[in-house]
Amino acid sequence: MDSVISAAIVYVFLRLVIGLFGRRNLGQLTAFELVLLVVIGGAVQRALVGDDASLTNAFLIVATLAGLELLVSLLERRSRLFSRITRGVPLIVVENGRPLTRRLHHARLSEDDVLAAARRHHGLTAMDEVKFAILETSGEISIVPERKAAARGGKTEKTEKPAG
Amino acid sequence: MQQRSRLPIGEDMRFQERAWLAVRVGWVLLAAVILLALLGIFSGGIMSAAKAERDGTALSVDYERFQRRSTQTHFRLHVPKQTEDEIWLRFGRAFQDTYEIEAVQPQPLRSHISSTGISLFFDAYDQDDLNIVVRVRPRRFGMVNIEIARQPGLLQMPVLIYP
Numbered sequence: 001m002d003s004v005i006s007a008a009i010v011y012v013f014l015r016l017v018i019g020l021f022g023r024r025n026l027g028q029l030t031a032f033e034l035v036l037l038v039v040i041g042g043a044v045q046r047a048l049v050g051d052d053a054s055l056t057n058a059f060l061i062v063a064t065l066a067g068l069e070l071l072v073s074l075l076e077r078r079s080r081l082f083s084r085i086t087r088g089v090p091l092i093v094v095e096n097g098r099p100l101t102r103r104l105h106h107a108r109l110s111e112d113d114v115l116a117a118a119r120r121h122h123g124l125t126a127m128d129e130v131k132f133a134i135l136e137t138s139g140e141i142s143i144v145p146e147r148k149a150a151a152r153g154g155k156t157e158k159t160e161k162p163a164g
Numbered sequence: 165m166q167q168r169s170r171l172p173i174g175e176d177m178r179f180q181e182r183a184w185l186a187v188r189v190g191w192v193l194l195a196a197v198i199l200l201a202l203l204g205i206f207s208g209g210i211m212s213a214a215k216a217e218r219d220g221t222a223l224s225v226d227y228e229r230f231q232r233r234s235t236q237t238h239f240r241l242h243v244p245k246q247t248e249d250e251i252w253l254r255f256g257r258a259f260q261d262t263y264e265i266e267a268v269q270p271q272p273l274r275s276h277i278s279s280t281g282i283s284l285f286f287d288a289y290d291q292d293d294l295n296i297v298v299r300v301r302p303r304r305f306g307m308v309n310i311e312i313a314r315q316p317g318l319l320q321m322p323v324l325i326y327p
Contacts, residue, residue, distance in 0.1 A: 009327075020190045050234060089180055090173040106184045134173055 003048070003057050007064035010044055015072075015086075022108055087137040094133035097146070107135050117141035206326060207232055214321070221317025222246060223253070231325045233305040236266065241312070243286075243294040251288045253296075256281040256311030262325070263300035270296065281311075 029037075048061050076083040093103050099111050114133045118124035122145045132144040204212035207230040217224035226240040243251055250273065260281050272284040288294055302325045310321040 006327075016190065017194075020187055020194060022187065084176070084179055088183060089176045091180055092173070092175055 003052070003060040004064045006048055007061045008068060010048055011065055011068045014040075014044065090137060091135045092132055093135050093141070094127065094130050096132075097128035097130055099127060109135065109141075114141060114143075118143045118145070205230060207235070207237070216312075216319040216321045218317055218319055221314060221319060223312070223314040223317070223319060225312055225319055225321065227310075227321055227323070229321075229323060231302050231323055233302050233325055233327055236299060236301050238300065239298045239310075239312070241294075241296040241298065243288070243296070243314070245292050245294075246288070249287070249289040251286045251294060252283060252315065253286070254281050254283045254313040255298075256313070258308050259310050259312070262302055262304060262308050262310070262323075264303050265298065265300050267299040268296065269299075 049057065072086060076086055091103060091107060093100055093107060093109060094114055099114065104110065104114075111127065114130065115125075115127065117133065117140075118127075118130050121143050122129075124130060124143065124145055129146050130143055131146045132142075134142045134144070136142055200206065200211075201209075203209050206212075207228055212228045212230045213226070214229040215224060215226050222244050224242045226242075228237050231237045241253065257280060260277070265282075268284065270286065273287050274285050276283040276285075286294060286296065305325045305327045308323050308325060310323050312319050312321070
């Protein structure tokens with residue numbers, strides 16, 4: 001019983017703490033953040049397993065964590081509000097080439113992050129070529145290019161490739 | 165604003181503002197937890213270090229007010245120099261039920277377990293102050309009122325054990 005309760009407490013605690021990191025890190029983990037997650041995993045693992053290194057205990061912990069994750073995904077499908085709480089909602093951070101600075105600030109994103117996404121996905125190099133930039137619930141930044149820029153972007157990609 | 169409404173992405177700024185507020189509250193709580201941990205509220209710090217003593221009882225005990233289940237902690241008992249050859253200490257029933265005793269230094273001459281707790285007898289012949297360290301490991305969590313008795317008195321130590 002202890003294992004199930006401990007695993008459930010750890011699951012809820014990790015959900016809350018990871019939620020504090022914000023969406024940004026989910027989509028763009030740096031090497032250090034990856035190491036940090038491994039360290040967090042190690043710290044939690046010791047508290048979960050304790051002295052009981054039995055196979056039964058490991059099964060119980062895995063079953064509890066997997067069960068809770070399944071439950072959360074089912075609740076997310078059934079309840080829009082629950083899904084919004086756990087996953088968040090998409091957020092427009094650039095509108096018609098104009099960065100929405102307050103939103104960027106709250107989402108802990110910079111204009112450079114948006115431009116990097118614009119370069120990566122559409123070969124765009126300037127903010128005015130971005131019609132919309134949206135921070136998705138996954139942490140990814142989606143870019144909707146201006147029509148003219150989209151056409152130009154295709155060409156830019158082609159001409160830039162040999163240089164890169 | 166017109167442009168934004170045409171983008172059907174399910175944006176909800178009212179909800180988003182609340183989410184940001186919740187995250188900021190979370191940051192404050194996280195910072196508070198770290199600060200409290202540094203101060204010792206989760207054991208091992210100035211807020212956790214406690215001393216129990218009482219007039220008329222020739223015994224004082226240094227202990228951790230906050231402890232953690234399955235993590236070793238200790239009670240440091242100080243018995244001032246006196247004339248007896250043998251010192252008798254009784255650790256109450258709550259102590260017996262809560263802790264796994266891992267080590268007692270110095271070794272007691274003998275011990276006795278009864279329904280009221282564990283009694284330990286220490287050699288005090290020709291000794292100055294006696295310092296006894298009892299290393300224990302809590303096996304349950306919650307609020308516990310630990311009692312250690314030395315005739316004619318009794319020391320009470322409220323202890324909070326975290327899961």
